[in-house]
Amino acid sequence: MRDFLRFFLSATDQARVDPASVTITEAALTNAQQALTITFKITNPAAGPPQIRPLFPGSVVYVADPAAPGSLPEPAATDVTPAGYATWRTRGSLRVKVNNTTVETAIRDHGATLEVQPNIAWYAPVQLTQTFMLTTLVSGLKKGDIKGATAVVKPAHADWPKHAVSGFLKGVYSPELRLGATAAADDVAAHAMPAVVMATDGTVTLTITIARTQPPQDGPAAAMDLLSPGVSREDPRHAINGGIPAHHVLRVLGPHLIDAAATDPLADAVLKPGRAYFPFTLTRTWQNVPNFSVQFPPRSAIVGTGSGGSIVLPIPAHGVVYVPRDPVVPPQPPPVLTLNSILAPAGSPTTFLAGSTADAWNVKSGTTAIPLSATAPTHVILRRPLREEILADTAFPSPGGMRCTYMSLRRATRAFVDHRVTGGRLVNEGATTSKITRDLMTAAWNAASARILENGRPAPSASPGLARELEKIWRLFFPADVPAHDIDGTGNTARTVIYDGGQMFYALWQTIESVLAAEGSKRNFSDDHVGTGAPGAVAAIGLSPAFLTRPPHAGASPTPAELTANLNAMLTLLTPGAVLQFWHLRDDYRLERDRNGPPASYGHSPIFRRYLPSVNGVPTGIVVIDQFGGDSECPVDADRITWHGAGQDVWIAAQWND
Structure with missing residues (x-):
């Protein structure tokens, strides 16, 4: 033109x-x-x-x-x-x-x-x-x-x-x-x-x-x-x-x-030449493609400008931050710049990663300073906390169905991909995945793997059997074999089936008793994590530092006092996005933790959204995301947190730290 x-x-x-x-x-x-x-x-x-x-x-x-x-x-x-x-x-x-x-x-x-x-x-x-x-x-x-x-x-x-x-x-x-x-x-x-x-x-x-x-x-x-x-x-x-x-x-x-x-x-x-600008580019995506993000404007970059000086610069929605320097006499060489940290809204920590990192989609981000080039824009990947990403999906299923662990796993999988690969686009685009989002997944994995999640797949209303498709995604992120565990104190770590991290994660999240207890495969799983559902999976794979609450189970445990302590922990320690597991009966909890399932009743892995209003400073219950379309209120009744009207004996919780 x-x-x-x-x-x-x-x-x-x-x-x-x-x-x-x-x-x-x-x-x-x-x-x-x-x-x-x-x-x-x-x-x-x-x-x-x-x-x-x-x-x-x-x-x-x-x-x-x-x-x-x-x-x-x-x-x-x-x-x-x-x-x-x-x-x-x-x-x-x-x-x-x-x-x-x-x-x-x-x-x-x-x-x-x-x-x-x-x-x-x-x-x-x-x-x-x-x-x-x-x-x-x-x-x-x-x-x-x-x-x-x-x-x-x-x-x-x-x-x-x-x-x-x-x-x-x-x-x-x-x-x-x-x-x-x-x-x-x-x-x-x-x-x-x-x-x-x-x-x-x-x-x-x-x-x-x-x-x-x-x-x-x-x-x-x-x-x-x-x-x-x-x-x-x-x-x-x-x-x-x-x-x-x-x-x-x-x-x-x-x-x-x-x-x-x-x-x-x-x-x-x-x-005429005047103020000089030294830009660097922030993306939420693992590759340097144009980003326009709701996550950028609430945040600011602290950039070191050499000799101990620094400047705080707002991050515009397009993610390109221009580090300015006014003219000086005599002219100075290009500055030595570093991205020291990113200021985020209270309670919303932000980590980052050099865009040049090999296979950045599969590398955990942190807060280590990143050198910035003064001659060409440096690419930096900014990551929204996974605990926030998991709450972003608003595409709820039709109420009901035996899809409890499938729904929470689907939500967690798509959130993790948005966190590490697609920068929030996958969930936001819903049932029509753009070419650029497909390309981001394809470049990280391959076209076949990208198709597992594109266009709203797997469907929220689908059979829980499609959870196996989600296992494939976790295996891409965690392909290394897990260590064998001595689970009976005999020193025996023999196993005929060796699981990778994704397989271990999936079996723990789904509480697949046949795998967790079978002689050839049970030593892929630590006793610390078996029977704890989604929280155990997250902790075992290294995406959570520890359980927020997990009652004892050996012998007569959990005792009434231990169940009271469990209730108090659930009402004081949770933060939005935490993954939960409950067992309706404490006897079932012991069975699952001891690999003696199946349970007589049922368990479930929902996701914590928020607390219900407090009375005398104590929340009256919790709100969770499950398979019933939107949020489910779980009030406390008779010293138990209820779920759809029934009191649940044992609750386990863990929060993501990625």
Whole structure:
């Protein structure tokens, strides 16, 4: 595509700028938006303020300055005349967002070296001129349908101009700036545009903010709203708008900007080298593919800048963090940078891993500092705690069915894959897995293994027999043979069947008595973990440091006092995401722990969601995720935590530490 990106003033308007008046101010080093402010003076202010030329075409939204004079009239009260214009609130900010794939592709071609592709920009303050409002908006730009109070107003409707003006002033009607066959035919060149706000002496101060915005890949867009309470998505401060240093973007795109010749003094001043940026890229995925995450904005990176100094930088939704350094005299060599740590919301620790790690999908992350290159963006993998990932799935099955361990294992498997491989995409995409998510799994394992989980597989409502498909995934993560255990104190560790870690994990989670007790296979399992269901599986594989609670079982145990202690532990030690196992009868618990099953009654492996409200500081029960669709409340009754109305004698719990 031809050059279509534009410097913010035309060459004609730039010729009116006093070169000596130009000052460039970049936002504070730790500002999330990294806006650029340009101040200059127009030599002939009587000729009127210069018009804004947005960087790229797209949909335009106006946000009125609440402190500006004038009103935002309803359509019926809108007088589309010069007299009416004089009463409107026409000072505010302008937002332009790319709205078609052709322009997206062209920006990518022109800005191939940009670490993040921008698609939204703001200009403030601007003035909506009379010509723009009464001519460009009403008859120059392509007319679109406008949602009225009771019906959609079509362009042919006689009152469409009233609705267009009212809707635009209120920020609810968003016309499109289109490309033409030639640069002169582009809407921004063919029609009058909004102008900069100019003082009577010709002074102009303009702030430009540039970002990337899109729906997140690992959660609902509404989650971004929760991170920005009271802030409109049209505001650059909203979490869904991942800021990119505007000065950096303009400098990189400079060779492709219309009216950005070095002979234009304003363009020359703006595009000169200034603050340097040393970016590094965070992804939640194991490979360095574009990420846009709800997990990034609540977190900040602490970056060491050499000689003991450090800077705290917000992480934008696109995951590219720009480490800034202002010019110094004399020039300095590139800094020595390290990612020291990542600050996370309270109670939500974040670990990370160098993206260059071999088979990073199968390596546990930590908090060891990572050197950052100052010459090319370093890839760093950020991991959401698995205990949070396991709660992200909202696709619950139809209530009922003998699918208790299958459902908890399905949830845990998909969460672990999102944690280590697909960065939250697998669960968020639900029943339609994108190609990029399939490719992430295929690159880690193979296409056949990826198909086990793609498109919502295995189905929540499927037969529990499909749990065997999930075992295959755990075997990919834990392929090494497990050690043999002396389980009877005789020193005998002989076994005819040797299990790998994934097989051991699966048998413990499912409490497969025939495997846990058979002479040829039983020594693959430690007595510490047998009969403890999902918590035992998680502890045995090394994904939990210890049980949160596990009553004794030998002899007459658990005694009434031990069951009371178990209840107290369950009501004080759990945190969301913990895996649980209960046995309806304490005699069954002893049978399973001693490998003498099957039980006379039943057991179950749900997942802890939260506590029920407290009375006198003690929770009245717990809420779990099981196979009954959504959350199940398990209140305490007669000194037992109940499950669907029945008291359960023994509870075991463990929390993930990955």
